[in-house]
Structures are given as C-alpha cells and as structure tokens.
Amino acid sequence: xxxxxxxxxxxxxxxxxxxxxxxxxxxxxxxxxxxxxxxxxxxxxxxxxxxxxxxxxxxxxxxxxxxxxxxxxxxxxxxxxxxxxxxxxxxxxxxxxxxxxxxxxxxxxxxxxxxxxxxxxxxxxxxxxxxxxxxxxxxxxxxxxxxxxxxxxxxxxxxxxxxxxxxxxxxxxxxxxxxxxxxxxxxxxxxxxxxxxxxxxxxxxxxxxxxxxxxxxxxxxxxxxxxxxxxxxxxxxxxxxxxxxxxxxxxxxxxxxxxxxxxxxxxxxxxxxxxxxxxxxxxxxxxxxxxxxxxxxxxxxxxxxxxxxxxxxxxxxxxxxxxxxxxxxxxxxxxxxxxxxxxxxxxxxxxx
Numbered sequence: 001x002x003x004x005x006x007x008x009x010x011x012x013x014x015x016x017x018x019x020x021x022x023x024x025x026x027x028x029x030x031x032x033x034x035x036x037x038x039x040x041x042x043x044x045x046x047x048x049x050x051x052x053x054x055x056x057x058x059x060x061x062x063x064x065x066x067x068x069x070x071x072x073x074x075x076x077x078x079x080x081x082x083x084x085x086x087x088x089x090x091x092x093x094x095x096x097x098x099x100x101x102x103x104x105x106x107x108x109x110x111x112x113x114x115x116x117x118x119x120x121x122x123x124x125x126x127x128x129x130x131x132x133x134x135x136x137x138x139x140x141x142x143x144x145x146x147x148x149x150x151x152x153x154x155x156x157x158x159x160x161x162x163x164x165x166x167x168x169x170x171x172x173x174x175x176x177x178x179x180x181x182x183x184x185x186x187x188x189x190x191x192x193x194x195x196x197x198x199x200x201x202x203x204x205x206x207x208x209x210x211x212x213x214x215x216x217x218x219x220x221x222x223x224x225x226x227x228x229x230x231x232x233x234x235x236x237x238x239x240x241x242x243x244x245x246x247x248x249x250x251x252x253x254x255x256x257x258x259x260x261x262x263x264x265x266x267x268x269x270x271x272x273x274x275x276x277x278x279x280x281x282x283x284x285x286x287x288x289x290x291x292x293x294x295x296x297x298x299x300x301x302x303x304x305x306x307x308x309x310x311x312x313x314x315x316x317x318x319x320x321x322x323x324x325x326x327x328x329x330x331x332x333x334x335x336x337x338x339x340x341x342x343x344x345x346x347x348x349x350x351x352x
Contacts, residue, residue, distance in 0.1 A: 013061055093299050165197055
C-alpha cells in the first residue's frame, strides 16, 4: 500500500473497538450463571449488549482502508503481507491457547484430543482471523466493484445487506414459525450477508458524506437503540429462561444502528483531531502506539482473563464489579504485552 496521511479518527475507533471486545468478554464470564431476575444479571447484561459493536467497527475500518481509492494494493502484496500474517497469527495463537488450556486444566477436563482439537479449530474468539482472511481474499475483486459503482449502486448493495442480513436477523428473534424461517433462509444472498456488508459499509461511510439530517437522526436514535437493546434482550432472556443474544448480536437492527452512529461520530472533524494530536505530541504518540496494539489486545486478552490472575475475581467479588476490574486489568496488560511483542524484530508483526 502506498503511504497516506494517518487518520486519527481510525486510531480512536480501533482503540474503542478493542476496548468494547474486552468489555464484552469480561461481562460474559458470569452472564450465563447469574439468576436472570437479579439486578447483577441485568447490569451485566446491559453492559454486555452495549459493547457488541467492536467487531463490526474493526471490519468497517478494514473496508475503509483496503477499498480506498487513495491506496494502491497489488494482489501479491495483499497475500504476502496481510493474508499470510493472519494465517500465521491464527496458527500461533491457536497453538498458544491450546497449550495454555492443556497445561492449566485437569487432564480429565482437557484431554490430548481436546488439545489437538483446540489447536486445529482455535480458541473461540479467534474466529475473527479466518473470517477476515476470507474477506481479504476478495479485496481485489471488491476494489474493482466499489470503484466502478456509483453511489446509488453502493447504496443498493447496502440496502440488500440491511434487508437480507440485518432485518432478517432481527425478525428471526420474534418469528418462530418453521415455514416462515425456512422461507427466509431460502432468500439467503451470501454476497450481501455477514461481515462483507460491514466491510463495504466502512468504505461507503468514508467515501461519501451523509446529510446533516441523517447524522442528526443517528444521534437521536443512538440512545434509543441503547435502551431498546438493553430492555428487549432482558425481556427475551427472562421469557426463554436463558440469556439470549440474538437480538443484540452484530447484525441486530439496533446494534447495527449504534455501530453506524459510532463510526460516523468518530469520523467527523478529522482536521481538528489532527491539530490536537500534533499539538499534544506525547498523547498523540500514545494513541498511535495503542492503536497499533489493538489486534494484539484482541488476541491476548482472553489468555489473561482466563488465567489465575483474573478468573478468581469472578468467584470472590460482586459480578458487576469483578467484570469492571477484570476488563481494566485485561485491557492494560494486553496492551502492554502487545506493545512489547510488536517490538520484537522480524517476528513481532507475526505475534500480534
């Protein structure tokens, strides 16, 4: 890729997205076993469902960067520099998490067979890496497509994404009739579904300006979406008798709207951010360093959260307080470790 001017908005979004992922996993530690009628579960659930924008933001940032007209990217460099790195990261961290589980858990709980399975399938949060490998592999074709499309044509693509992924995901929460669900499944359009839609959306939102009316509507809807996600997810969970996340997952309508609102908010006033960070160089360098460590934070944080340093907190403290303490410890330690690993010559970029 050719060198382009750094966007501080993207750095801030990366940090926020990484933090939200740590929040999500910290609040999930007791999410399944707390009584659904308790105040602790309601507060834990509220924090959890409000932090589900992290991965969509990461994907949108990748779309904004890899599909930008201002960057040149050959297929060879895409594979040798970016996709190869993700393959290596997946192999390294699958091995590390598998080994960590085998060494820390009792053999009856975690057998050699389980160890080999974990190495092959990866720890549960590592799904992000092969998903991004799949999207990156399509980048040469996606660049040709989005650069040839008019704004209206991109909006048509995104409309299909909203209908067949976002709205269908939301409707499935409330419609349980097998015939209706089967009919919805038959309308599946893979090209506009899943995280590919967020990838294109990231490009669109940085390529084109939204009207002031749309921005105002997003600002107004943001707190509404927060309340709806918290209330509906609690009601649905209590109705089903188990914690439910379908309504608030990455493709739920209200999570989608929150994600777009956050992305738009942080992408505004880039020049003002640049002036501020250039004036406050020390803080600017800190933000830049933390931004570069966000993938490492994503990869490392669960190893710390599941370690004997943090996991006992959930058994001896109030669950809400334990989650808050754990997320601070995990975020800070992950950031420090990721920064140190990145500085290892040659192999650093293949560790985090």
